[in-house]
Amino acid sequence: MTCADSFFAYAFRALGYGERLLPKSDITLCDQIFLIGSGMMWNVYFALIAILFGFVFATALAYARVNAPPILRWPADAFVFIFRGSPLFIQFFFAYELFVQIPRSGFEISLGFMTLSASTSWLTKAWLGATIVLFLNTSAYSAEIFTGALRSIPKGDMEAADAYGMSGFSKFRRIVFPTMLRLAWPSYSNEAIFLFHSTALVFFSGFPAWRREADGLYYASYFAESTFNPFIPYPIIAVYFIFFTLLIVGFFGLVSKRLNKHMAEPPKVKFKLGAMLTR
């Protein structure tokens, strides 16, 4: 089997295209590289969706924790406490078992003129169930970062906004939000990296790999088990992860430049050690 054959057989295996069976014997280096690479698409998918939606929810949570009346602040605090205080690994297990308990048949929601049927079986599939858990998890961690940033917005900025007659949403959009983002950005970039790394947990924690379509680590451990040689598949996936980590660092660096354009001395966003350890 040539390298091109492996490419067509396994490069999109994780999405369900190509060879149906995983390689069993005569596993070549190309097989490993392409199959693990195809699995990485799942990692990217999980991370992208969770971070995009998590960003919006985390902003709302942080705002609620700092500015909202107790009736909103209390649930937001509890949410952050629960998701930051317990291991993601257990959260996956718990969520999966919870989703399994929900009746299979789904719900019929009657709207009077039509009925919506919500199928709940999707929740037990990794593409939806695990994404929800990752979304909630990153929301909690990001909310903690954003809360800290909101609390350290310079008082003068807010007073200036008041002096200009800004109020409510326009003050938030023009002053509070950009400043919060600028202050939170170095820590937030580390959170994004951490979340990307956490996506490797999905298929080791309850969520089954349907038709063996799963993430990179699932295939890497498959190769390690079937060849009894961990020294090839794990370094391959390590290189993939380092590559994507550098990509995230690069992207967040660009955004940081934009956020700090008006500052005299823009603080560099790098893979900062102190801030990253808040996870």
Next chain:
Amino acid sequence: MFEFCADPKSIDGLAWLSCYLTTPKHASMYYSILTVLGLLFLAVPPIMMLGFAGALARRSHIAPVRWFGLGYTSIVRGVPDIVFFLFFPIALDQAVEYMRHKIKCPDVMGSVYQGNDFVVCQAAKMPLGTSPQWIHEAWGFTLAIITFAIVFGAFTANTLHGALAAVPRAQLETARAFGMSDRQTFWRVHLPQMWVYALPGLSNLWMILIKATPLLFLLGIKDIVYWAKELGGMKTQAYAYPHPDWRVWYFGALLVFYLLLTWLSQRVFDRVFARASRGMAVAR
């Protein structure tokens, strides 16, 4: 455990529950909490040692040592910890068996990788096939601790490196002005002054370490995740205590257990911070 538990099918309600929660298997689950706590406390000394070694390596005057320190800490940071938890136990196991193979059976020819198999002679097996069960478990646990030490040692090295760099230069210059040598400056001023800066990072690491303990399950150790899966699964009438699938309750209990553990740790750390930063002009 209780006398009325002799025939569990004839009782119900609270009595049933109290019998159910005190079966020998449940005792194993409670015992596995000790496994988690044991790992936490046994792993800390090697983690701190590796962390110090890594931090000192990154500050070394010898370039290759410095590069090694930087490489070690960056690679562990750039790759998810779960990859290491899957990699190191097998890799260490194979490395040890390979060395024993070379020493104990030098006359066996051929590669240890035969096709899709890793083959060493019987005498080189680690632990030996004839060893009692507890040796196998202890060996697995040791590999787990080494893995935790390698991964968290890198995190600790980062934190300590940052803390060593955060000590104000003026303090070190003062030490030099008092006539202290490099070694004296390090042990008498630099190291003691570093702790205040390292504490927040180290406390965070402790939290991350707590939240990483369920990964023991992936290393094949019978920890609380294993027991939660085992005991929570559906039990038919063939069992003494039949019940439907209760795994969601078991994992819920684990969630609460870990929340308690992190919450308690946070309380302790808050006190330690307050104490450590007495008389210091450190903004918190």
